Amino acid sequence: MTLKDWLLTAGLAVLAGPALADGELHIYTWGNYTNPTLIDRFEEAHGVRVTITDYDSSDTAIARIRQGGHGFDIVVPAAVVTPVWIEEGLLLETNPAEMENFIHVDERFRSPSFDPERRYTVPWLWGSTGVTVNTSAYDGDINTSAIFLDPPSELRGRVNVVPELADILFLAIRYVGGDWCTDDRDVLRATHQALLAAKEHWISIDYGSLDSMVGEDLLATVTWNGAALRMRAANPDLHYGYPREGYPLWMDSVAVLADASNVDNARLFMNFVMDPENAALITAFAGYANSITGSEAYLPEELLNAPEIIIPDDLVEAGELMLICDPAVMDLYARMWMEVMQ
Structure with missing residues (x-):
């Protein structure tokens, strides 16, 4: 698959009538990759306290989860290793296509080869290595x-x-x-x-x-x-x-761990990041493209023409x-x- 199949699109709209949930959510993700404003909005919208723990490589992440007893609910695996996570039974089948905000996912990203029909993951960000x-x-x-x-x-x-x-x-x-x-x-x-x-x-x-x-x-x-x-x-x-x-080209996605303790809150977060306005927050912080239609309306002007993205x-x-x-x-x-x- 070439970049012709991977177009930067975006769009944003706030969640209407957010469901409230008590408790916690523990996210295990790449370092310096999550917009604090996104987390603040999620906590305020759903009454959930979020903690974030960083990892520095795919090998580090999967090794820790394999050991068990980690206490995390969400992970952000790269496309290149997502099939391994799925085959080893480390991810929960959450069927994101049934979530309210899945309608905002660009059609090109709805059934990627690393997770056909998006049974386990929702898009986070994608980009290139150069x-x-x-x-x-x-x-x-x-x-x-x-x-x-x-x-x-x-x-x-x-x-x-x-x-x-x-x-x-x-x-x-x-x-x-x-x-x-x-x-x-x-x-x-x-x-x-x-x-x-x-x-x-x-x-x-x-x-x-x-x-x-x-x-x-x-x-x-x-x-x-x-x-x-x-x-x-x-x-x-x-x-x-x-x-x-x-x-x-690479793509990172949000997935719920099979042994997560806070599954309902993890599902809320998956739906939350597919909202166009929230997807724009993710892009604006990290500087990578997202795959949520309409988010460009909320992006800073400099990102719309950045040579690192276009x-x-x-x-x-x-x-x-x-x-x-x-x-x-x-x-x-x-x-x-x-x-x-x-």
């Missing part, structure tokens, strides 16, 4: 994965890479001419060699690159488009590139929704990634 470059240090083409796989001399030694197996391997495999989920040994050998050769030019493999990019300790980083938008807001020399060799026409086709590969292929990728990370 590169951010300090264009005061480098004025060449930034729409390429060469920024981190064969860095120009101006950037070498000041490049960061996020420690995300799927995102980095997707970019690297496409850079050497392969397709995501390939098990072609020649492609994988070329990918492995490209990563090992590039690593000597990286200064870090870290999530927290925003401050270092803004302060210009780093000159380039692999990152997500919403983070790139926040970087540019703090330093106008920082620009986001969409690798023309191919880049992944992909250039000539780079649209290079985007592809990243889904999980067969277990045998993912095992190959994991072993390759472990060697790169050593």
